[in-house]
Amino acid sequence: MVTKQTTSPLLAIRGLITHFQVKETIVKAVDDVSLDIYPQEVLALVGETGCGKSVLALSILRLLPKNSQIEGSIRFNGVEILEASEEELRKLRGKEIGMIPQSQATSLNPLLKVGWQVREVLQLHKTLGKFEAREKVVKLFTRLQLPDPAKKMNYYPHQLSGGMRQRVLVSMGVACQPKLILVDEPTKGLDAVLRKEVVTMLGEEAAENRSSMLLITHDFSVAAVLADRIAVMYAGEIVEMGSAAEILEKPGHPYTQSLLDSLPGRGFKPIRGFSPSLSSLPAGCRFQPRCRDACPDCSALHPKIALTGANHYVRCFLC
Amino acid sequence: MWKFILKRLAATILVVVAASILTFGILHLTPGSTPVTILKYAFIGLEEIPTEAEITEITERYMLNEPLYKQYYCWLKQAVQGDLGDSCVYKLPVAELIGLRFPATVLLAGLSVALSLLMAIPLGILCAVKRNTFFDHLGRISALFAVAMPSFWLAYLLIIIFSLGFDFFPVAGFRGISSLVLPCVTLAAGMGAVTMRMMRSSMLEVMSQDYILTARAKGLYETGIISRHALKNAFLPVVTVVGLQFGHMLGGSVIVETVFAWPGIGKLLIDSIFAKDIPMVQGCVLLMATTYALVNLLVDLSYALMDPRIRYGRES
């Protein structure tokens, strides 16, 4: 892997705040997030359901509902996404930034043939003709080990299995060899065998296209296989970020430790309590009500994220 | 696919059979259903005293001495062969008279369906796309009023405004294309409003689906997202509603044809009811129920053609 810190980042997010205005209350789905993704790097964003990680991905594509407000800065390849026009954004989506959405069961249009749905993105951004685009789709399907690719092109989503639909979605996301791939919960709803295949496939695709990847998952085992670096998100904030090896071996934040301890192979201990609602966050450290090491300071002051080792950041008073 | 078609076909046949029983029952449901009561209720009036000759005639014509199932069997056998008996008023075969009037109703209903779809579908899509704007509110309020407005009253309002006020369109009868305008508008208004509301809510539902987000993430133009990804999905529930609406249209045609003196089967039905021309009433009801069943069969089949989930079963 390249020494990333010497090159300039492909995606640089600074102080990103994504809020939803819901009548009088404000839902802070993403709160002051800063992160970089370097060329050809895989960054895994790990957190529980509802911590705001999908909103972060949608913020990068500016595909949020109308009642949202975004502040901060997202620079992609030198372009400020938060100031880009709708047309500039449209040209980025699918072409420069590919997205592989979660839930394979509902993310494909049920009335259109899957080959057509993949072809569409090629014809749009690569200005390929119908025939060339079709050839390309067959190649993609072959590479992704979709059995009988030429025939599968004419299938409708409901005729494919979950694993095959996931492959179709992957082929759609990587079709234009985007510089950045956003992958949202790629293993959701898949059984263990398929999960492994999909993870391997994603790694191969990123390498093949020399793409960077933002991998969103709640599953550390997926992150462990693919990620160069890991960012852990809790209640809209990044609480820890560092190299994958370091996070997995020497987790700094109590939340990361608890998450790792809850894995089946590492003790299987559940975290007590529930994630807070994003519209009524606890005072001080957001994890403090559930933290096993909480001290009086934790509920009074909100910790800042701080450097604790080589490129290892933690948001905790105790580290 | 074949299983679906066969199932729907069987259901349609069941409905047509039920329609024939109902039609047969129109005469035989009369209280008591003895020759005298049938004569009194259906033909000569409650105060009249039937003559011996009339009783003999009615008994013979409807085989009232035979058991009920036998009467039905004979009636059905003739009906299937297109023999619905003779009209008591015109003394001509019912099938022939209905054949003369049916095209006028088909023309009226067909044009009204076309007109209502032509209005409702673009308006419904537009209201959904421009959700919560002034245009949307206006569209929804007008639809609400159009649904609540009784067709016969709307017809008179239109007559007052257009035919009497401006003298644009003929008020009654059939005098060329312009005669069609007011009846069609009257019939289309209610149906169009229902279809429009359905189209709007269906479109909104589709636009919030995951696959629309996928399409957005591909960088498609908004028009492409709507035309290629949303519309087809949004049409599906609307197709079913259009089929059901056709039934209301048949009922509505009775009213509209009466108001505008349109020489269709609805007017024939009402005239026959008042003339106590029972064979004619039976013929009209049977035809209307059968037409409705067939239209719904067609609608279901076209639904199956539009939806690959029905066209091709799940592959396991």
Place this chain on the structure above:
Amino acid sequence: MDAALVANKRNKEVVVRSVKRDKLLGFSSAVVLIIVLVGVLAPLIMPHDPISVSFADKVKPPSFQYPFGTDPLGRCVLSRVIQGTRTSLVAAAVIVSISGVGGVLVGLISGYKGGKADSLIMRSVDVMLAFPSIILAMALIVSMGPGLGSVIVALTLVHWTGYARLVRAEVLTLKESEFVEAARAMGNSSSRIIFKYILPNVIAPVMVMASLDIAHIVLSMASLSFLGLGAQPPEAEWGAMINQGREFIRTAPHVTLFPGLALMVTILAFSLLGDSLRDYFDPRLREGYIE
């Protein structure tokens, strides 16, 4: 999409809808209440006798004495519109209560018992729903002879099917729910489970349907009366009144205008009430509900 995002989106819609819904619910129930009061108090608030004929006053335009004018037989149109409210509401109430209670019972039994009886009942409901309802009603009226009584019988026979189908579908889901399982485990009898545990849970959707149904019934009844199959002269009924005014639309549009307006307001009020009740009862739209 992230659960939080979905929740947020839904939450927003819930709040916006709940405000709109409460306003609409208040407004439509107020209008319905006024209509019902007019119907109940009809004999007290009618300025004239709605039946007595006075040829000296025929087709008079609206005036101080006759606010809505008079009809071709010199009867006060306002009084007849008020009397017509009573006619429509009483008939609709009879039809809705009989067909509603009957349909609910059939649906409860059909859904709870299942088996052959259920499929037989539902097959016949499907067949009945496959008819254009007004044609079905007309066929029934023909064999009974025209009149308001026939209309009531015919519409009752046509309308129970909707309730049966709705209630059956609700029962099928409720039957599997935990509280019914628990009630069964505790040894309650079938009839006790049906009436004590299931029935209270189907009341809300039935209320919604009944409200929408009243709008339908008022319209169907007026249509049939307009065609001459329903209310017979001299009865005051909106559809029949519009029919009586048809020859005078050129000279005296008020004779058709006012009963039509009353009809439209009534239909509008009951369908709005039904719509807003549906929003009110729909648990997914209830305030604060997040998955």
